[in-house]
Amino acid sequence: MTARPRVVAIGGGTGLASLLRGLKHYPVRLSGIVTMTDNGQSSGRLTRDMGVLPPGDVRKCLAALADDEDLLLKLFEYRFSRGRGLSGHSLGNLLLAALTDITGDFESAVRASSKILSIKGEVIPSTLQHVSLLAELGNGQMALGEVAIPIQGHRHGIRRVTLVPPEISANPRALRFLSEADLIIIGPGSLYTSIVPNFLIPQLRQAFEQSAGLKLYIANASTERGETEGYSVADHLTHLRSYINGTRLDGVIVNNNLVADHGREGVLGSIRNISTDQESIDGVPVYSADLIDQNKPLYHDSTKLAEKIWTVFTEKMVPAR
DSSP states (O other): OOSSOEEEEEEOHHHHHHHHHHHTTSSSEEEEEEOOOOOSHHHHHHHHHHOOOOOHHHHHHHHHHSOTTOHHHHHHTOBOOSSTTTTTOBHHHHHHHHHHHHHSSHHHHHHHHHHHHTOSSEEEESOSSOOEEEEEETTSOEEESTTHHHHHHHHHOEEEEEEESSOOOOOHHHHHHHHHOSEEEEOSSOIIIIIHHHHTSHHHHHHHHHOOSEEEEEOOSBOOTTTSTTOOHHHHHHHHHHHTTTOOOOEEEEEOOOOSOOOGGGGSTTOOBOOOOOSEETTEEEEEEOOEETTEEEEEOHHHHHHHHHHIIIIIOOOOO
16 A cells, blocks of 8 residues: 555435545545436436536536635635526536637546636546436336436335446546555445446446455435435445445444434425445454434435544555555
8 A cells, every 4th residue: 555545436416526535635646436326406308408518417516626715616606596598507517518619628628627626636527528427216117317316216216226228338547546545435325326426337337347446335324215214224235335336345434423313304204314224244354333314304414424444544444555
């Protein structure tokens, strides 16, 4: 292992951004591999109207790795609430779309944004091709797109998700970072719409399987409406492993603070905090701690989560190299 460990986190959306926000304060070379199946709100509109890759999840991760006190960051995250054609758009999404036109491709736009925000790490799209997420539901019907899947999944459950088209090429930079990683972190985030889509890219899944780096899974702090209602921690792990061909995992990090009052958000479906008393699940060691964000008790606190990851990595699971 190098003096500054190479840490790669895989996921998307709010979960990956929260993880990166906490880990950027540690002495690591940090990178996030981001799913590219977002088709909602601003991202979906920009993809349809301009043909750009969906910028939303990438934007969240760029913001998470930036200086939180920087006025430029607040501008990057600004979302328009009015104006024909502007309402609902994030300025950061529009900036990434504009930079794609200026630089000629989306990855160059991401790098340019990284320099503008002086981010502490790397944000890497999992693929540079357009792709959609398709789910087979419990009633045998299909749901297309990241927006539709949890809505219909709430009614019928999700059996399996795939990519359309299925043979998507991975971003070569993502493959290189995985091959060089000292630590690979999966999650937290929406199981079927943020985490699994990355592993549906054959090259990326293979690079993950072959990597010698330590592999940790961050179990979600709660179930999620439309995706994992009624799931236990073990259920999350079992379903994830079905998409990574049972690849070795060196640990699962679990929240052990079950908050009784979730507030209004907690009454949707069967959303609730989840934990486990097991010391291992199917041979995967469990490392637990209070990881809850007291202001949003269905989610992780980025500082607590980063501290636990760092403790597990440095004290328990640093492999000999």
